[in-house]
Amino acid sequence: MIEARGLIKRYGTTVAVDDLSFDVLPGRVTGFLGPNGAGKSTTMRMIMGLDAPSAGRVSVGGVAYGHKRRPLYEVGATLESASIHPGRTARYHLLALAATSGIPARRVDEMLELVGLTSVAGKRAGTFSLGMKQRLGIAAALLGDPVVLLLDEPVNGLDPEGILWIRNLMRNLASEGRTIFVSSHLMSEMAVTAEHLIVIGRGRLIADTSVEEFVHRASGGYVRVRAPDADRLAELLRERGATVAAADDGALAVSGLDAPAVGETAALNGIVLHELIAQQASLEQAYMELTRDAGDYAGRAA
Amino acid sequence: MTTVTQPPAGRPLFPDVLRSEWIKFRSVRSTYWTLVVTVVGMIGLGSLFSEAYISRYDHLSGLERLVVRPVSRSLGGFFLIQLAVGVLGVLVITSEYSTGSIRATLSAVPQRKTVLVAKTVVFGATVLAIGVVSSFAAFFVGQAILSQRGLGVTLSFPGAVRAVFGTALYLTVVGLLSLGLGTMLRRTAGAISAMVALLLILPGVVNALPSSWQNVITPYLPSVAGEALIGRSPLAPDHLLSPWVGFGVFCAYAAAALVVGGVLLVRRDA
Numbered sequence: 001m002i003e004a005r006g007l008i009k010r011y012g013t014t015v016a017v018d019d020l021s022f023d024v025l026p027g028r029v030t031g032f033l034g035p036n037g038a039g040k041s042t043t044m045r046m047i048m049g050l051d052a053p054s055a056g057r058v059s060v061g062g063v064a065y066g067h068k069r070r071p072l073y074e075v076g077a078t079l080e081s082a083s084i085h086p087g088r089t090a091r092y093h094l095l096a097l098a099a100t101s102g103i104p105a106r107r108v109d110e111m112l113e114l115v116g117l118t119s120v121a122g123k124r125a126g127t128f129s130l131g132m133k134q135r136l137g138i139a140a141a142l143l144g145d146p147v148v149l150l151l152d153e154p155v156n157g158l159d160p161e162g163i164l165w166i167r168n169l170m171r172n173l174a175s176e177g178r179t180i181f182v183s184s185h186l187m188s189e190m191a192v193t194a195e196h197l198i199v200i201g202r203g204r205l206i207a208d209t210s211v212e213e214f215v216h217r218a219s220g221g222y223v224r225v226r227a228p229d230a231d232r233l234a235e236l237l238r239e240r241g242a243t244v245a246a247a248d249d250g251a252l253a254v255s256g257l258d259a260p261a262v263g264e265t266a267a268l269n270g271i272v273l274h275e276l277i278a279q280q281a282s283l284e285q286a287y288m289e290l291t292r293d294a295g296d297y298a299g300r301a302a
Numbered sequence: 303m304t305t306v307t308q309p310p311a312g313r314p315l316f317p318d319v320l321r322s323e324w325i326k327f328r329s330v331r332s333t334y335w336t337l338v339v340t341v342v343g344m345i346g347l348g349s350l351f352s353e354a355y356i357s358r359y360d361h362l363s364g365l366e367r368l369v370v371r372p373v374s375r376s377l378g379g380f381f382l383i384q385l386a387v388g389v390l391g392v393l394v395i396t397s398e399y400s401t402g403s404i405r406a407t408l409s410a411v412p413q414r415k416t417v418l419v420a421k422t423v424v425f426g427a428t429v430l431a432i433g434v435v436s437s438f439a440a441f442f443v444g445q446a447i448l449s450q451r452g453l454g455v456t457l458s459f460p461g462a463v464r465a466v467f468g469t470a471l472y473l474t475v476v477g478l479l480s481l482g483l484g485t486m487l488r489r490t491a492g493a494i495s496a497m498v499a500l501l502l503i504l505p506g507v508v509n510a511l512p513s514s515w516q517n518v519i520t521p522y523l524p525s526v527a528g529e530a531l532i533g534r535s536p537l538a539p540d541h542l543l544s545p546w547v548g549f550g551v552f553c554a555y556a557a558a559a560l561v562v563g564g565v566l567l568v569r570r571d572a
Contacts, residue, residue, distance in 0.1 A: 049412050050405055051571040066412045069315060073308040077409055083402040085330060092329035093406075099322035100410040102313065107304045140406065145306045 001026055001179055002047060002148065006056035009042050009203075016042045018203035019056070024181045026147070029174045031194030031211075032183040035291050039203035040183040041080060044152050047181075048077055060148055070101040076141030077150040078134070086126025090117055090136050093125060094143065103143055111139040130157025138166070149173060151182040155189055167193050187287035201291040223259045225266075226251040226275035233271050240265060251275060316420065319411055323420040326407075327394065327428065336390040337428070340383050340473070341436040347379030348440035352447040359451055372455045373462045374533050376444020377437060377469045384476045384525075387429055388497045391480030394425050395563075396490040408572050418485060418564050422478060429477045433470030441466050461533060464545060468531035471549065475528060475556045476501065482559025485567055500555075501525040521548070528552030 002024035009017040017039040024030045034040050045051040047058050049065030057064065060075050068074065084093055094108040112118045115135040120128070125136060134157055141149055151170070155163045170193060174180045184190050190197060190211070197214050199207040207214055224247065227233045234244045234252055242256040254262055259278040266273050327333055352375055359367065395418075398404035411417050441462070445454035457463050479500070484493040505526055508519050520526055521543045530548025543551060 045405075045571070048405075048409050050408055068412055069311065070308060070318075071412060072410050073306065075409075079405050079409070080402060083405040085326075085397060085401045085403045087330040087332070088326070088403075089329065092325060093403075096322045096325040096329070097406060097410050099325055100318050102309045102318055103306055104304060107306055110303055143306075144308075 001062075002058070002060050002181060003062075004043070004047070004056070004058040007043065007046060007053050007058055008055040009039070009046060009051065010054040016203050017046070017053075020200065020203070020205055021056075022198050022205060022208050024179055024198070025196070026179040027174060027177050028195045029170050029180040029182060029193055030196045030198060031190035032181055032198050032200075033187065033190050033287065034183075034185065034200040034206075036185050038185075038200050038291070040185075040200065041152055042203075043200070044077070044079060044150055044183060047150060048075070048079060050079070070144075072097065072101045072103065072144030072146065074144070074146050075148045075150065076144060076146040077152070078137035078141050078154055079150070079152050084125045084133060084136060087124055089122050089124055090128070090139075091121040093136065094140055097140055098143055101144055107143060111142055114142070115139045131159060131162050134158055134166075135162070138169070146178075148179040149181065151180070153183055153185070155184065155186070163189075199287070199290060206290050222253045222255040222279050223257065223262050224251055224275065224277040224279050225254055225262050225273060227266065227271055227273050229271055232269075233266060236265055236269055236271075237262065253279075315411070315413060316416060319413075319416050319420040320423060322410070323417070323424045327424050330397070332390065332393055332397075333428075336386050337432050339386045340429075340432055341439070343383045343386065344377075344379040344436035344440040344469075345443050347382060348376040348444040349447055351375050351378045352444040356448060356451045356453065359453075370448070370453050371533075372445060372448050372453055373441070373459060373465045376441050376448070377465060377532060379440060380437075380469050380473060380532065383436075384473060384501060385498070387433075387473045387477045388480040388501065389494055391425060391429075391477035392484040392490060392493040392497060394421055394481055395484040396488060396493055399488045400490060404572050414568050415564055418560070418567055422481060422560060425481060426474055426478055430470055430474045433473040434467065437466045437469040440469075465532050468533075468545065468549070472528045472532055472552070475549075475552050476525075479524065479552075479556035479559050482556060482561075482563045485563025486559065522551055524552055524555045527555075 005021050007017055007020040008015070020043060032040055032043070042051060046053050047060060047065065060068075065071060065075065091108065091112065094111065095105060098105065098108050109118070109121075112121045115138055117132065117135055117139065120132065125133065128136065134154060138151070138154065141151070154166055158166065170180050170182060182193065194211060196210055197207060198205070199214070225233065230246075230250065230252055237244050237252075237254055237257060240257060240261070242254050242262075245253045247253050257265075259276055263273065263276055355370075355375060398407060407417060408414060445456070448454035455462060457466070480493065480497045483496045483500075484490075487493040487496060501524060505520065505523050508516055508523060511519070527543055527548040530542045531545045533545070542548060
């Protein structure tokens with residue numbers, strides 16, 4: 001479990017992380033979502049004790065990271081994939097980390113096997129593709145069999161097969177009761193991986209919610225309904241408190257009532273329906289809407 | 303799958319971190335290249351200086367023939383080799399910053415001072431060992447060459463043993479001073495520049511000062527103070543500190559750089 005309380009990080013006059021408070025609970029994959037530059041990596045570094053917060057505090061398992069002894073047994077992390085010396089072989093990279101915690105070399109070889117790097121274990125990491133570096137980072141994170149995993153943009157540079165692999169890995173690890181905290185700027189990726197979302201923009205918390213709720217809350221979702229007697233239906237729906245607008249093609253766009261309620265209204269009044277569709281806002285849309293003003297580098301129309 | 307079990311809380315952290323730093327140190331090529339350059343350079347340059355002296359010997363004036371300086375001549379390679387050792391000392395820490403591996407290191411060991419002490423011990427011990435081997439080799443090869451004209455000496459020559467070990471100690475402290483500078487500055491180029499400026503350029507700058515100032519300042523400059531132990535200096539002997547006092551001053555510079563570097567390492571964001 002990760003607890004952040006009033007976390008603030010300032011760089012000079014720039015506020016990278018602005019009063020963030022959240023909990024990351026065990027047993028599920030929690031997505032950490034935000035546009036590039038929103039403060040995700042900075043937050044991750046503060047969790048790992050690499051950067052000191054300007055104010056506030058963050059703990060993992062109730063203890064600040066910097067006070068932990070041999071934290072590899074408790075927390076595994078891939079921070080900005082390139083945290084690897086390019087002149088060192090994959091195996092030596094892991095051996096050096098394992099040595100700090102008395103983890104046997106046998107475990108190193110098993111992790112190399114697990115991430116599929118056994119055949120290149122003796123090759124220098126500088127020759128690795130981005131995807132291979134990601135895998136090496138994950139092997140390093142899993143060395144101590146930790147109960148908390150922090151993964152910073154883990155699917156970057158992975159091929160489709162690799163993405164599927166890491167998705168399943170995260171789900172399996174979460175189902176074993178571990179805390180999985182994974183950052184991404186890709187909503188579509190989080191939609192299939194995460195159960196819970198913490199969304200930030202410009203360093204501020206935008207949402208701390210389940211994936212379903214997130215879509216619902218941000219949704220510009222509406223019900224599309226087509227009926228021969230559209231005027232009467234519109235009137236009845238308005239009576240029930242819905243907002244009804246006419247779509248271009250003669251259909252009605254109904255918001256404020258869900259599809260079953262619209263269908264029931266029609267049935268009770270004997271109105272024939274030709275079409276009834278719940279138009280869900282896509283996750284991407286929901287995400288874009290919520291973070292539109294929050295991106296540091298959002299493109300602006302000239 | 304091997305089950306990993308956390309060692310008992312009482313197990314000391316330092317030996318584990320030391321082992322980790324040793325694995326890191328010996329698993330990059332720059333370490334081997336630098337150590338090869340150190341051994342080959344010390345022997346090669348010492349031979350060159352000795353050879354050059356005896357080949358000129360017949361043309362030298364009587365006065366020049368008096369200053370054979372057989373010991374320091376055979377060890378003279380240290381003057382260039384200190385750059386290689388210094389660069390390696392800088393890289394031990396700055397390569398972690400340039401590659402980002404410092405984040406992996408400090409994630410595994412949040413006790414940052416322990417990391418720096420382990421790096422210091424691993425690097426210092428290695429340079430000292432290589433320094434002793436190469437200094438002795440350079441001494442014996444140099445003396446063999448000088449002996450062709452009967453100018454070679456043995457280890458029983460006054461100050462010879464001190465100079466040979468002193469060369470190894472000097473190189474070690476150069477390395478540690480550089481490690482300290484690297485920890486302070488974190489950038490390879492900046493730290494190497496600072497190291498060269500401190501060791502090689504500063505004495506030249508001070509040379510431009512009025513001589514009354516020079517006499518006061520020069521003996522206390524890092525490299526000049528340290529070289530007192532080897533006995534090779536462009537300065538007149540009466541301006542030098544005594545060998546061990548000079549070396550102590552040199553060590554103080556390195557210690558100061560490491561302490562300041564350590565404080566910054568603990569305080570700054572990684």
